[in-house]
Structure formats: structure tokens, C-alpha cells
Amino acid sequence: MADTGILESLLRLVDKVDGGIDSQVVASSLGVDHQVVVGAVKSVQALGEVIEAEQRSSKHWELTGEGQEIAEQGSHEARVFKAIPEEGLSQSQLMVESIEDVVRKKLQQVQMGHSSQLEEKEKNELKKRKLLTEVTVKSYWITKGSNFSTIITKQETELTPEMIASGSWKEKKFKPYNFDAMGVAPDSGHLHPLMKVRTQFRQIFLEMGFTEMPTNNFIESSFWNFDSLFQPQQHPARDQHDTFFLSDPAVAHDFPQDYLERVKKVHSEGGYGSQGYKYDWKIEEAQKNILRTHTTAVSARMLYKLAQQEEFTPVKYFSIDRVFRNETLDATHLAEFHQIEGVVADYGLTLGDLMGVLHQFFTKLGITKLRFKPAYNPYTEPSMEVFSYHKGLNKWVEVGNSGVFRPEMLLPMGLPEGVSVIAWGLSLERPTMIKYGINNIRELVGHKVNLQMVYDSPVCRLDS
Amino acid sequence: MPTVSVKRDLLFQALGRTFTDEEFDELCFEFGLELDEITSEKDIISREQGDQKASEASDVVLYKIDVPANRYDLLCLEGLVRGLQQLSILLPEYIRDPDQNWLSLLLSVQTASVRPHAVAAVLRNITFTPERYDSFIELQEKLHQNICRRRTLVAIGTHDLDTISGPFTYTAKAPDDIRFKPLNQNQEYSATQLMGFYKTDSHLRHYLHIIEDEPLYPVIYDSNGIVLSMPPIINGDHSKISVNTKNVFIECTATDLTKAKIVLDMIVTMFSEHCDQPFTLNGVVELAYRTETLSADYINSKVGINETAESIAQLLTRMCLKSEVTSDGAEIQVEIPPTRSDVIHACDIMEDAAMAYGFNNITRTTPRTYTVANQFPLNKLTELLRLDLATAGFTEALTFALCSQEDIADKLQKNLKDTKAVHISNPKTAEFQVARTTLLPGLLKTLAANRKMPLPLKLFEISDVVLRDESTDVGARNSRRLCAVYYNKTPGFEVIHGLLDRVMQLLEVKPGRNHGYYIQAAEDSTYFPGRCAEIFSHGKSIGRLGVLHPDVINSFELTMPCSALDIDIEPFL
Secondary structure, three states, X not given: OOOHHHHHHHHXXXXXXXXXXXXXXXXXXXXXXXXXXXXXXXXXXXXXXXXXXXXXXXXXXXXXXXXXXXXXXXXXXXXXXXXXXXXOOOHHHOOOXXXXXXXXXXXXXXXXXXXXXXXXXXXXXXXXXXXXXXXEEEEEEEEEOOOOOOOOOOEEOOOOHHHHHHOHHHOOEEOOOOOOOOXXXXXXXXXXXXXXXXXXXXXXXXXXXXXEOOOOOOEEEHHHHOHHHOOOOOOHHHOOOOOOEEEEOOEOOOOOHHHHHHHHHHHHOOEOOEOOOOOOOOHHHHHEEEEOOOOHHHHHHHHHHXXXXXXXXXEEEEEEEEEEOOOOOEOOEOOEEEEEEEEEEEEOOOHHHHHHHHHHHHHHOOXXXXXXXXXXXXXXXXXXEEEEEEOOOOEEEEEEEEEEEOHHHHHHHOOOOOEEEEEEEEEOHHHHHHHHOOOOHHHOOOOOOXXXXXXXOOOOXXXX | OOEEEEEHHHHHHHHOOOOOHHHHHHHHHHHOOEEEEEEEHHHHHHHHHOHHHHOOOOOOEEEEEEOOOOOHHHOOHHHHHHHHOOOOOOOXXXXXXXXXXXXXXXXXXXXXXXXXXXXXXXXXXXXXXXXXXXXXXHHHHHHHHOOOOOOOOEEEEEEEHHHOOOOEEEEEEOHHHOEEOEOOOOOOEEHHHHHHHHHHOOOHHHOHHHOOOOOOEEEEEOOOOOXXXXXXOEEEOOOOOOOOOOOEEEEEEEOOXXXXXXXXXXXXXXXXXXXXXXXXXXXOOOOOOXXXXXXXXXXXXXXXXXXXXHHHHHHHHHOOOEEEEOOOOOEEEEEEOOOOOOOOOHHHHHHHHHHHHOHHHOOOOOOOOOOOOOOOHHHHHHHHHHHHHHHOOOEEOOOOOEEOHHHHOHHHOOOHHHXXXXXXXXXXXXXXXXXXXXXXHHHHHHHHHOOOOOOOEEEEEEEEEEEEOOOOOOOEEEEEEEEEEEEOOOOOHHHHHHHHHHHHHHOOOOEOOOOOEEEEEOOOOOEEEEEEEEEEEOOEEEEEEEEEOHHHHHHOOOOOOEEEEEEEOHHHO
């Protein structure tokens, strides 16, 4: 900050004039360098509305070094003349008796600030001789501001503990903040956006009274993943092209033997009111270990366990965990993704109940307009695809799959005849991609994600 | 989902009315079909081969319709029309020809080892048009790709009956003993030659593996020794059908008899409508009509509607399941035609009733099931720890559970055999060879992809790894791990050590030898010598921490020092 003396002198000058004053005039009247005045103007501006300063530029002529020398000592020619000694040179060599040093006079005029008295032609000629130069000067036109005062109050940048202790803050003025600048990012860790969405889905299920299933078993036998769900052994989903099989450990053991026999029978011969698929069911196919293709394998284990209870009790189950598909990968499909699943088992549940539960579930996601399309799934009948109206896309989009588990799945487990089990599923990635506007799943999941995306991701409220 | 391509105008003509695209889309939705694409041959050729090639092609509008995987009866125009024509009161009645002038197909025992089953039928006095003929060929292809599982379960052969004479013999012979002129070829080949010949055929090479390594190949002869076909590969040229064929002999050979019968039933029920005596069939066709008897109460209570028996019978009849209320009015008798092989239980009939009622007309109700929610304890702990690790300044990564063998072994300077990893038998790429046995490679790869980010990088992940475990039914189990890395110009062991202290504080484990936790110098090839410690809690090893070995850092394409913490959190449940 320029020293207070200059500032106050500047303000006194501004106070005296009407309509304003040029900073160059201030400089010459205070006898200081123009740059000092410019500094003072900026300092006063920082104090608030004390003065207003409008930048201007003007051109004027100034002497070059050589020009200055000539103005002081005379032109080179005049100096030669003067240098002639009294005793002189030979008369013949002296062509003139006296000279008038016009160049010096002209330069002196410029030096005194009267460059306007010279003609343009003369100035340009001197410029060519590198005696004059035209310079552009930036100056300020200074006028009084709305808070004009000739007394300077020094502004503080920050409130200090001393000011609070002494109460001096009351008298002090504070430098204004620049509210257009960004703040300093807090030093913090961040949760992954997909996991934030997972937390919200868990929350929704818990709010609806659903109990979380233990899905921490990525390796599953084909028996629990397919056979127990009445998915026939020749089903395309059991193909090498769709499912990851294990070479080590290749097969599973220890199936509940009675149950396995009932599953075998319902596939190959039918029963429980079913025709069955009428094919040669093989234990070898059921034993094959795989990376589970859906969390419904866990639902099957849980429902079997429920059926072994002495007395049936209604249950609501959910899970959100990884599943694996040996599929062709593209912008929206990876070999592994998270499946969200909800299951309700009770006496007398209807298709209308399934739609009602889905309506409640999706309302919590902020989706209220639903419609249902008949679909096919080997282990549910009826099966429904869930569609919601997407306002942005202006069309119905599929948001999940649902259905009522088939009797051929439930009755061999030992569940009572009148018990219905309704279930639905969706992927965690798809709603997350829609929520955060991500088009390529690789930008969301896996080691190639940009951490900046994780750092910048907002909180997740699914219903807003 | 199979996609069926039909000419729009032919479809509308057969349905007896026209629809706008939107109306038809809506109709499909209610039936569980999907109008996938509206296109034309011209569009398709122009898209695949360029406008120039398309200039000659037809611009007749085609509807591409997605059909549910179990509805084999909707895989051709004929079937779609029957399925969608819901107001038709007259359902076709499929009957066997009472005139026993049918031709027998003798099965020989030799086929038992390779392709044991065969069924056959005849479509008599059929009138093909170019459209019907195309549909006939197309249906066989759709059946081959779907229910026939690319000919492994069932293969269909169709022949001009007027060029051959029964009885026919289905047998199996050594490849060199089978010689015939295959479809659309000019000379005879032995079966062995044919298998070589078709190795480069873009279509047929996919089916060769089905019989290639068998000592005997299946073959069908007529009474004069003419080869009809060598299933499931190719038919003979002699009996090939054309648009002018009047009598079609259809054989289905199979490894699954149930499916062979379904396939044969499907072809003959669909195309007998073009015969002089429609829906009258010859041959070994099952044509199994079945009657299911169920109550209106069953339908009402499963769907959540309240309809009379009469109205339910009407709903079902509209869905091509002819239904009548029994004389006492209590029950509904539903006749399941041979075309509906998908109906195997009363619940399938219930679904058709719900579809006819309209899924979206059903009142949405709230079940009164009362339950109390519980979290899975391991997930509850995981959720709490994740939050506190982020609060401690570490950022959560989300990495894949599958990876390459190299990731968990070579790159970490470990021996693959010591990893207890489970191995995948059919990975398409090296990225899916094993399930991860540690979270560390995923985090290091995340660091590598984010080398441009300002340092330090502090990452964590709490997720499952998979380990072999003989004590479980599948021989493997998940293990929940917490892994964190610190990546900076200095190794930051004290930072990662501080994180361990914080985690232990969160888990209420105090420092100490017996009932607390402590760390102890350990040798581990993943870590820099002298910079690794094993972590013990309540006297049990729960993991390691340390500064990573420079070779490990290099193998993950990193350039800075890095320290890591890797623990099992299941002991803290």
C-alpha cells in the first residue's frame, strides 16, 4: 500500500477540483512519479467507494537520450561551431559566422511540454533522427466516489483474535471479499457413487421392513442357481456362452438329498400339478460350480431354509450384491454387475399385491407412473417386466423384472401349498447411470474410473 | 428373445384389420411381445451393405417382433396371427387324419448312441405361395435356433414326399459308408468328405461338432436307399422341397424326445392351415390335447381379481385356450392345444387369464405381511466402516471381483498355487481367469489409471474376495476384506499405520498383545524387505501392512512409493 501521505495529498487535490483530475496532473503537481500516483489510486479504490477512477490513455512526445543531450548541450553542429578555438581555423574553412541551433530549440520546446507548438512534420523528422519518441501514457481520470473523504482509514484483510479480544474490530474497516472466487476444496475422503446408491436402496428396503439376505457367496452350484429354480438343464442361460463355470473347484457336493430328488422328479417327470419338462435330469449338470448369475440363487437357499421351519412364518427379504455373466461386453454391460432383489413370501399373495409392492418401492425411487408387461422367465409365472414413464426420453422404459415364483420351484422345497412368493429384481448400475448421467458403465465401475468423478459426485437422494 | 420378421401388410390382412404402428405396439405390449423395429429389406440391405446394393431391394414394410422364449407357437406369421386374433371364436381343431395311409419311419438301434429319437409327419396337399414358403423355411430356422438349441436337441428335415417312397429308415452308419449328394451340390460326397467340406461353410460349420467325433453318423434312407438327410447337418439334394411341392415329409431327429414332438407339432399345426384339409395331420405327431380343470377361485385368488367362472372361461378362450364352465358351475375346464407346449401347470393358465384381463387393469393392493427388518451383520459393519474410512480422508474405489491370474500372483510376486484362488474354466479374456483373492491389485490398478491426479492418493475398498474352502458345499467361500493404499512421493508407512490404528479404534480393539492388536515384522514378497508387518488381533493374524516392493509398484505401472493395508474384517463381527 502506498504511504498514507500520498493518499491524503491525492484526496485533497481531488477535493479541490470540480469534475475530476487526471493522475498525470496529480503527479506533476505533487512532484512525484506518475507510477506512484497510480499506486495511490489503486490503494484508495480498494478502500471502497472513496474515489472513482476511469482509465484513459494519452499520447505525448518525449525526448530520447540523444534528444536530451542535444536539448542540454546543443546540436552536434552547434557544438562543432562552439568547439572552434578563438584563434580559429583558416578563414576559408569557416563558411558561417554565426549559427542558430534550431534543433535544440525545438527539442527544448518538447521538453517543456509544448510539443503542440511544433508541426507534425517537424516532429516526425526529429523522430526519424531518433531524437523524439511518441509515448502512450495510461492515466486515470479521478473523480469523487459516493463515500468520498479526505481522511484515510486503513482496511484490515481478516478478523484476528486480537481484534476480538480488544474490540478494535468495531472501529476497523475490512477489505471486501471477492465472492466470485471458488473456495478451497476440503481435505476429505469420498464414497463411491455406486455404493452411495446401494446405501439408498438398502435404506428403502429397510424402511419397507425387508430383511437382508446373506449374499456373500459368489461361487454357487448350478443346482441352487438353476435347478432349484426349475430352470431346465438345456436352458440357454446354462450355456458356456452365458455363464462362468469353474475348473477348480469344479463341482459342488452335499446337497439336501430328499430335496434334490424332488427337484429331479419335477424336472424330469413333473408333479405338484405340473407336466414337468420331461427330460433326463442329470446330477452331473447340477453339480457344476459357477459364478452365480443372479442373487436369486440365494433367495432359493433362503426359501428352502424357510420351508424347513417347523411352522411357516411370512418373510420379506432383499439383497444387493454382485452377479456374473459371461456375456459380450459393451457400453452398458460388464461381466459383473450388482443385482437388487426383493422377495415376499406369505399366504395368499396375489399378482395385484406384487404390483402394489412394486408401486410402493418405485415411489420411493421417485417413480410413480408404472405399467406392466407380460414376460417370460423360467421360474416365475406370471412374469412381468416393469416399465416407467421417462419424461426426458418421452417414452416408457424398462426398469425391472418381476414375477410370482412357480409352484414347481416352491412345492419341492416343502413350502405350504397356499404360500405365494412374489419377487422382483433390477440392476444397481442402470438407475445409477441414469441418476448421474453416465453413458458408459466403465466410467462408473472398475479400476479405470476417473477419481475426479468420485470426488465430485453429489449426495444420492433417489426420490429427488 | 427370438425375433420374428413379418410383412406388415400380410399380417394385417390375416388379422382382418389394420393398425397404426402405435396401436400395434400397444397390442404387442399387452401380449408380452415387443414391436422391436419397423423396417424393410431395402433398409436392412442399405444399412449393412450401402445404399447402392439396396436400390433393387423390396421396400415392403417389415415388422420385427420379439417373442417370449417359450412361445414357439408365435415364431411365424401363421402362429402370430392365431395368437393375436383374440376375438376369433373359431379356434382351429387339430386332428389326426383318420385315413391310416401314413408312412412309417423305422428306427434302428444304431442311432441310440448318437441321436436316439426321431418323429415324422406329412403335410398333404399343401399350397405354398412364395410368402408361405419363406415363412416355412424361416420357422424351421427359428425353431433350430431356439427350442432345438442350435440343432443339438432337435434337427428338422423337410422333403418332397413325391420324390421318395416309404417306409423310411432312420439308422446310424460309419461316416465313410454314407454317400449322397447334399442339398444344392452337384456331386456325391462321403460323410467324411462332407464334414471337411463344410468346415468353411459360414452357416453349417457351427453344427459339425454335434456328431463330428462320433463313430457312427445318423442318416435317414427311403425304401430305395435314397438319403433324405444326415441329421443334424444337411439334407439330401434329391428330396429338396420348393415352392411347388405338394406333399411335405417332415422328420425331426433328436436327443430329447419331448422337444422333438413339440417341434414337429409346431410345424404341422402352423402349416396345415395351407393344406386342402386344414389342421388334419399325418404322421407320428403327438397332437396332445390336454384338459386342465381349475376353479374360478384359484384364478381370482392368484391374480387378485373377482370374476365369475363364465367370464374367466371367456378370457381364456380369447387366449386360444378353449374353456368351458362345468355343468355344476363350480369349475372351469381348459383345453390346452398342442401348440401351447408352454402351458405345463395351472399357473400358466392363470397367467393367460391375467393377460386377457389386462395386467394393467388389475387393482394394485398392499399385502398385509407384517415383518421386522434386519440387516445382514457383515453388511451393517461394512456400511459403518466405509463411512468412517471416508471420514478418515480415504476415497472409496470399486473394482472388479474377477481378474487375471497375473494380477493376484506374478504382479504381487506370489505363487499362483499359494493363492487359494478359484479358477474359471471358460473365460473369454484373461481379465476373467480367476476370482480375486485380495483387493490390492484392484486398488493398484485404480492408482495406475489415476496417475495424473494430485498426490497423495488415498484409496480404500471394503468388499469380498473368494477363496477355496473344502468345508463348504461348493468348495469355496467369500471373505470380506478391507484394503487401503497410500500413494505419494514418500512411502507414508506412518499414514497407513495410522489408518490401521484408527480402524482398530473404530472396532474397539485396544493396542496390546493379548486381547488387543499389535503388529510384528513379517516377510512378504509383495512388500519391501523390512517394511512389512503382520497384524494380529486377539492373538490371530488378520492381515498385513507395509511399503510395497518396488517390483510390485513397477508391475502395476506405478512410479511412486506406496504403502498398503489389507485385513480381514470378519473376525470383528
